Amino acid sequence: MLHSIKIIRPQQWVKNLFVFIPMFFGGSLLDTTDIISSIVTFIAFSLTASSVYCFNDIIDAAADRRHPV
Numbered sequence: 001m002l003h004s005i006k007i008i009r010p011q012q013w014v015k016n017l018f019v020f021i022p023m024f025f026g027g028s029l030l031d032t033t034d035i036i037s038s039i040v041t042f043i044a045f046s047l048t049a050s051s052v053y054c055f056n057d058i059i060d061a062a063a064d065r066r067h068p069v
Contacts (some may be wrong), residue, residue, distance in 0.1 A: 008050035009059065016045040 019041045028034040057064070 008055055009053050010046075010050075012049060012053070013042075013046040016042050017047070019045065 005054050023029050023031070023034050023038055026034075
């Protein structure tokens with residue numbers, strides 16, 4: 001389980017928090033529709049990024065074995 005979490009790199013999701021900035025500057029922090037849309041966007045961006053990291057790990061597995069660091 002811990003290895004699976006490490007592979008999807010949740011620490012990289014922090015940059016996806018930028019999707020909430022337009023709500024702040026647009027004055028819609030309390031708009032439920034905008035909140036839900038931003039949360040869905042954050043999740044979609046995060047899962048997309050994680051899938052790219054996993055795909056890259058699979059493609060680069062042979063090269064990573066030669067350079068374990």
